[in-house]
Amino acid sequence: MSPTPRLIFMYVLFLCWLSPSAADLCNWSGSGLAREAEANSRTVQQVRLRCTEGSVEWVYPGQALRVVLEPNLSSARHTTVCIKPFRSFNGASVYIERAGELDLLMTDGGRPEQVFCFPADGPQKPAIFLLANPQRDISQRAVGFRYELLGNQTTAPNLGRSVLQASCRPCNDTELLLAICSSDFVVRGSIRNVSHNAERQTSLVEVSDGRVYRQRSGVFERHTGTIGVPGSSSSWHGHIHTLLQCHVKPGGGEFLFTGTEHFGEAWLGCAPRYKDFMSLYQSAWAARQNPCEFPLD
The missing domain is CATH 2.60.120.290 (Spermadhesin, CUB domain)
Incomplete structure (x- = not known):
C-alpha cells in the first residue's frame, strides 16, 4: 500500500x-x-x-x-x-x-x-x-x-462549468466595448476553417486575412505576399481555441476576434461581426461613451 x-x-x-x-x-x-x-x-x-x-x-x-x-x-x-x-x-x-x-x-x-x-x-x-x-x-x-x-475572469479551460458556459454566450454591447480595451488580443479577420478535437473538447478556429490591433505574444503571424503577383499583400494569420460546446462554425464576412492568451494559445472571448462592432463603437464614440480608442478605418 x-x-x-x-x-x-x-x-x-x-x-x-x-x-x-x-x-x-x-x-x-x-x-x-x-x-x-x-x-x-x-x-x-x-x-x-x-x-x-x-x-x-x-x-x-x-x-x-x-x-x-x-x-x-x-x-x-x-x-x-x-x-x-x-x-x-x-x-x-x-x-x-x-x-x-x-x-x-x-x-x-x-x-x-x-x-x-x-x-x-x-x-x-x-x-x-x-x-x-x-x-x-x-x-x-x-x-x-x-x-x-x-484572475477570476478568464476563458482558460478547466476552470469550472460556469466559466466554460459563460465563454459561449454572445457578449452584450458593454462587454464588446470593454473587450477591445482589456483583451490579450484584438484581431480583425475572416474564418478560414474550423476543426474540432473531441478528446480535448475544444474547437480550433483558423483566422486569415487578418489585421492585428493588439496581441500579447506571437500567436498571430504576418504572412508576406508573393513577389510579382498583382494584388498580393501581407496579412495576418493565426488560430484561436474555443470550447467544442460553443458549436463554432465557419461563416462569411469579417469578424473582430478578442480574447485571452494562455500558454501560447489564443482563447476566444467576444467575436462580433466587424461591421456590427463598428456601428456600435461609432455610436458610443459620438456619445463619448467609448471606454477606449479604436481605429476608425
Whole structure:
C-alpha cells in the first residue's frame, strides 16, 4: 500500500532541509544530478518564482523540488494557478501543497500537455511539489511545466462549468466595448476553417486575412505576399481555441476576434461581426461613451 500524500510530505520535511532558492524571477531550470552528488543528498531543492507566468524545467530529477510562486503583484488579483506539463514530462509526480498537505495533481506517465488549475486564494503562497520517482532509464528523465497565475475572469479551460458556459454566450454591447480595451488580443479577420478535437473538447478556429490591433505574444503571424503577383499583400494569420460546446462554425464576412492568451494559445472571448462592432463603437464614440480608442478605418 502506497503512503498517503500527507505522510509523504511529513516524511520529506522530517528528513530534509530546504535548500536556498534559485531563480531568474520567472523561469528556472536545473538538474537533480548535482543535488544528488552533494553530501546531504536528502535536501529538498526550493525555487521561488516572482512572475505571473513562466516555466520550470528539471532534468534528471532526484529527491524533490518545491516551487513557490510569489508574484510581485497583489495576490488579490490572481486567485487561480494553472500549470501545463511539457510533452516530455517523465520522472516525477506533481503535488499541490495546501496547508501542510500534498494533493496529487498528476502522476508520472499522466496526460502531458493537459492544463491543470487550482485555487490559490489562501494565506499561503501557492507551491508546487515535484517528487522524483525511483530511477529507471536516466537518459529519458525530464520534467517541466509552464505556469500562469490568473484572475477570476478568464476563458482558460478547466476552470469550472460556469466559466466554460459563460465563454459561449454572445457578449452584450458593454462587454464588446470593454473587450477591445482589456483583451490579450484584438484581431480583425475572416474564418478560414474550423476543426474540432473531441478528446480535448475544444474547437480550433483558423483566422486569415487578418489585421492585428493588439496581441500579447506571437500567436498571430504576418504572412508576406508573393513577389510579382498583382494584388498580393501581407496579412495576418493565426488560430484561436474555443470550447467544442460553443458549436463554432465557419461563416462569411469579417469578424473582430478578442480574447485571452494562455500558454501560447489564443482563447476566444467576444467575436462580433466587424461591421456590427463598428456601428456600435461609432455610436458610443459620438456619445463619448467609448471606454477606449479604436481605429476608425
